[in-house]
Structures are given as C-alpha cells and as structure tokens.
Amino acid sequence: MIFVLGATGKVGRHLVPALLDAGAAVRALTRDPAKARIDPRADVVRGDLGTSDLPALLDGADRVFVLTQGHSADREAAVAQSAAQAGVTHLVKLSTTGVHFGQTDPVTRAHAEAEQAIREAGPAWTILRPGAFMxxxxxxxxxxxxxxxxxxxxxxxxxALVHVRDIAAVATLALTTSGHAGATYELTGxxxxxxxxxxxxxxxxxxxxxxxxxxxxxxxxxxxxxxxxxxxxxxxxxxxxxxxxxxxxxVVFDTVERLLGRPPLxxxxxxxxxxxxxxxxxxx
CATH class of the missing domain: 3.90.25 (UDP-galactose 4-epimerase; domain 1)
Structure with missing residues (x-):
C-alpha cells in the first residue's frame, strides 16, 4: 500500500492515478473526502497531519509519498518518524532544486531540514528535487x-520549467520499482x-x-x-x-529523460x- 500525502495538490492529483494505473494500492489523504476530486479507485481517508493520529493513518502502508502543506520540516519529520514506527519501508519526498544549489531562503531551508529528517528516519528514501513548475x-x-x-x-x-506530470511519473517509478533507494533526483524541463x-x-x-x-x-x-x-x-x-x-x-537536468526514457513534456x-x-x- 502506498500512502500519498498532498493527494489533491499539483503533483498528487497526477500521482494517484499514475500509481493506480501501475497496479499499486493507494491510500490518499485529504482533509475533506466529500470535496476532494481523487480517483475513486483509491482508498480516500480523512486526516490532518497537524491533529490526526499519524500511526493510524499509516497503518498497513509500506511506502509513503511525503509532501506537506507549507513545506513544514517539523511536520515532515513527524511523518518520517511515524512511518518508521509503522514499518514503512520506503519514503519518497518531494523537495526542490534549491537544496541542490545550496539556497538559504526559508522555503529551501525547510526542505533541506525535511530531507535530512527523511534520511535519518530509518526507512529507505528517495528525494525528488523539481525546479519551477509549469x-x-x-x-x-x-x-x-x-x-x-x-x-x-x-x-x-x-x-527550465517542469511539467507536474513528469514529476508524478518519476515519483511513480520511485514508488513502484526497485533501484531508487538512496537516490536524489533533480527534475527540470x-x-x-x-x-x-x-x-x-x-x-x-x-x-x-x-x-x-x-x-x-x-x-x-x-x-x-x-x-x-x-x-x-x-x-x-x-x-x-x-x-x-x-x-x-x-539549468537543465537530464534526469526526466534518463529515468522515463522520453524527453520531458x-x-x-x-x-x-x-x-x-x-x-x-x-x-x-
């Protein structure tokens, strides 16, 4: 079971159906299932990372796509720790190319801290660092x-704007195939x-x-x-x-074409x- 945070966001709304099409079982988190437009094949669950019981939400999941509202390092660290306790085997975090380039603005710093928390939590990890979105x-x-x-x-x-479907496609690959543990992928158009x-x-x-x-x-x-x-x-x-x-x-990275075997959108x-x-x- 793959647990997807940010299931209704720019990347998540493409990631959930891509994972389902790849044959994965998906649990999608949203604050309001009645209003969320999430693929009906997914197991949609109500929850708020600030107040919900994380171990309960993660029960039965073995892989997690980590993306939290506001790019909160503390919140993503809590997710990583709870995931480790729940027996999750692989975390895939959405970060930013700013970390690659050593930027020190508040958003990038939060992502860098969250990346470190993901690496130290225990499960295998993969970091995705997209540039600016189309x-x-x-x-x-x-x-x-x-x-x-x-x-x-x-x-x-x-x-070098990147299409969110390319990000979702790389995330799907990292979550459903082997060989991506410990990898950090910079993603651009x-x-x-x-x-x-x-x-x-x-x-x-x-x-x-x-x-x-x-x-x-x-x-x-x-x-x-x-x-x-x-x-x-x-x-x-x-x-x-x-x-x-x-x-x-x-800066243009060749990661999308190298991983997906086709040019970026x-x-x-x-x-x-x-x-x-x-x-x-x-x-x-």
Whole structure:
C-alpha cells in the first residue's frame, strides 16, 4: 500500500492515478473526502497531519509519498518518524532544486531540514528535487482573462520549467520499482525559456496575441497582494526564493529523460492542455 500525502495538490492529483494505473494500492489523504476530486479507485481517508493520529493513518502502508502543506520540516519529520514506527519501508519526498544549489531562503531551508529528517528516519528514501513548475503560470490567469495581458517582474530569469506530470511519473517509478533507494533526483524541463518566450508560446496556443508587461519588483509584489490576498510576508518569502533561484533556474537536468526514457513534456504541451483555463472576457 502506498500512502500519498498532498493527494489533491499539483503533483498528487497526477500521482494517484499514475500509481493506480501501475497496479499499486493507494491510500490518499485529504482533509475533506466529500470535496476532494481523487480517483475513486483509491482508498480516500480523512486526516490532518497537524491533529490526526499519524500511526493510524499509516497503518498497513509500506511506502509513503511525503509532501506537506507549507513545506513544514517539523511536520515532515513527524511523518518520517511515524512511518518508521509503522514499518514503512520506503519514503519518497518531494523537495526542490534549491537544496541542490545550496539556497538559504526559508522555503529551501525547510526542505533541506525535511530531507535530512527523511534520511535519518530509518526507512529507505528517495528525494525528488523539481525546479519551477509549469503550473506556476496559472498565476497569469487573472490578467489574461481580464486584460489579455501578462505582468511579470523585470527580474524574472529564464527557467527550465517542469511539467507536474513528469514529476508524478518519476515519483511513480520511485514508488513502484526497485533501484531508487538512496537516490536524489533533480527534475527540470528540457529547455530554459524566458518569460517572454513562455508568453509567446501561450499566445500561440490560445490563438491570440497577449500583451507582455515587465514591471518593477515593488509593483509585482503589490499586484500579488492585491490579486491573491496573500500576506506581505508570504509574498516577500516568494520573492526571496525567486531571488536566490534566479542564477540556477536555467539549468537543465537530464534526469526526466534518463529515468522515463522520453524527453520531458514541453511548455507548448502544457499551454495546449490548458487553453480552456485561460478563456477570457476581455473586450478591446
């Protein structure tokens, strides 16, 4: 039995069906099974890692996909310890390439600490370190729908964005086949694209031009606070992460192709898959 944390998240929603298609039995954790859109073939269980009885949730599981909300090192350490006590044999943790590059921003530090907890817990482990997700470009939804425009910080670097299905495919491999214990895998897409190139690719998929606007970091922060209602501290943390990752985001790793035997999915593929999401009400 494979126990999947973060089953409704960006990676988890692809990982659960991929594991099931591979013939694995899956237990998927969610706070609200009634609202969660999880493959009905999975054993869906209600739970909250902050309050639930971890040993009970892990009972019968032999492998665990570790991803917690907020990337909490303490919470992931608790999961790892409980998993060891429950007899789990293999932990697969979703981390970030920032750890590979030695970044010191708060998000990366938490992942680095959680990685160490996973390694020290006792079960075999595999660490997955993806770079920036293509799904992060859903942050452009509001301006595209409303103004047919994309606003980006003028400091945005070229990025080898990775498709979440590629991350899920590698996680499936690590959880269902041998030879991955003790491995750390950096995961990126196959090419680094500037944000202007990404916008052009998305515009082509949508069949209409998009206005591309670069703005100072201060304006970009104000926009995020205004659009998403995030606290300023969270936005500052995100920009701290972006600042530290900027020199490395263009680095391309061959891990996806090496493990899966095919090239990574492209941003053009992602754009074509998500054209409906970017439907807009903009009128000139």
């Amino acid at each position: 799904d992060n470009r859903f942050a452009w939804l509001g301006p595209i729908r409303g103004e047919n425009a994309v606003y980006v910080p003028d400091t945005d670097p070229p990025s 196959g090419e680094a694209l500037t944000t202007a190139q990404q916008v052009a690719i998305l515009a082509e998929a949508l069949g209409r031009p998009l206005k591309y606007v670069e703005e100072p970091e201060s304006a970009a922060k104000d926009r995020m606070i205004r659009m998403y209602g995030w606290p300023a501290k969270a936005v500052d943390g995100l920009f701290a992460l972006k600042c530290e990752s900027a020199p490395h985001e263009s 492209t941003f053009a593929t992602w754009a074509r898959e998500n054209t409906a999401a970017f439907a807009y009400h903009y009128q000139e």
